[in-house]
Amino acid sequence: MIPEEMFRPRSVAIIGASSDEKKERIGWLGRLQEFGYQGQLYPINPRSSRILGCQAYSSIREVPEPVDYAIVAVRAELVPQVLSECVGCKVKVVHIYTAGFAETGKEKGRKLQEELQAIMQGGTTRVIGPNCMGVYCPGGGLTFNVRFSRKGGAVGVISQTGAGLQGFIPQAHDKGIYFSKVISYGNGVDLEAADLLEYLADDCETHLVFCYIEGLRDGRRFFEAAKRCAENNKPLIILKGGMTQGGREAVVSHTASLAGLEQVWRGFFKQARCISVETLEEALEQILAFQYLRPPKGKAVAIITRGGGPGVIATDQCEKSGLSVPALSKEIRSALETIVQAEAGSSVRNPVEIGLGRSGVSQHYADGIKLAASDPHIDMLLVQLNPHFYAQYGVGAERVEEAVGTLVNTAKEVSKPMAVVIPLGDDLRIIDTVLKAHKKCLSEGLAAFSDVEKAVKAMSKLAEYWAPAERNTRNR
Incomplete structure (x- = not known):
């Protein structure tokens, strides 16, 4: 179950906000302020009492009010402790921006990711990431890039690339395409494509979904969610990364995902009535077609x-x-x-x-x-x-x-x-x-x-x- 606070949080804690205000002005706190986020902002830094006009706290545990959403931007080795504190404080959603986990292919990174999985057990906190950009939701005031439009739209995005979205979203805006909810989820230690697609399939603000995915943990659930999109006449466009041998090897080093075989995915696209694309540019052109062209009655x-x-x-x-x-x-x-x-x-x-x-x-x-x-x-x-x-x-x-x-x-x-x-x-x-x-x-x-x-x-x-x-x- 994905809480609504993931997209419209009443409060956001930035764990790892810099005490250097010039630096933080282009960091997560400054980004949210400039974008116009209307809720409470709580910078977390033990060396500061105030950052960019906001009261700072040494720990999430010291914040006097419940926190809906936390952004974690500390060194990878500190993330397990931070996540444990967030789970203990019943933070609704934690976005782990930090990289350096299983995607590194190193034993240290894999063990750190396993720690995160163990910490989440028994709690109610949902986790986005690690190794991702998190959420862009104009309606909730969340963004990971201040250049993104504050105007909302009807396109939802689920992506394992955050860097790719940095150019994709402004290019879409230039074509008059705007977004309801965009989620960059990286390694997907908790929330992954199946969870997110289940949510967007029934989201009344989203009329079309685009997914960039490298691998799945729960293919059956993703398949059922894809069929749910089709039942709702909600086009689902998928760019599947790692369809070649070289691509599959690159996927492991990017998000530590298991890419799957091309023939399996081709069958999936057909059975689930999905639209397959091969590049982000093609995805954008396909979204444009669905947004501006009414359904044709045939192919002539x-x-x-x-x-x-x-x-x-x-x-x-x-x-x-x-x-x-x-x-x-x-x-x-x-x-x-x-x-x-x-x-x-x-x-x-x-x-x-x-x-x-x-x-x-x-x-x-x-x-x-x-x-x-x-x-x-x-x-x-x-x-x-x-x-x-x-x-x-x-x-x-x-x-x-x-x-x-x-x-x-x-x-x-x-x-x-x-x-x-x-x-x-x-x-x-x-x-x-x-x-x-x-x-x-x-x-x-x-x-x-x-x-x-x-x-x-x-x-x-x-x-x-x-x-x-x-x-x-x-x-x-």
């Missing part, structure tokens, strides 16, 4: 693009990923022919290649998208917009904003999920324009990707995830 894609080659490449990418690019109906093709005649070589079959025309790209794209979306055999729309063509054809980079506005408005008018690909390119003259285009799309709820491969992979896994639910609906 209409591609609207400028240029025959990009359309062919996009078609290949779609079909390699399990999507289909069917020919549009005769009626739709006839209607499209009235708007693509501006340039020779334009295509209306699917992909739909739309030229510049006298009225510019914007209106042609809008008309083409609406027509393609009206085809009953099309489930999703993939639109390619390349700002570099604007400069090439003399239309001017200033028209990109107009085109993006048209795409945003059109996406709101069509009933089918639509993604837009806006390549970053390498032209420094318009890179700022491209980045603003991405930001505009995302701020208006339109899924924007930087290349076709990323978009197609995310759309394919999105369609595959919702396919069972769709089939079940049809069968009822």
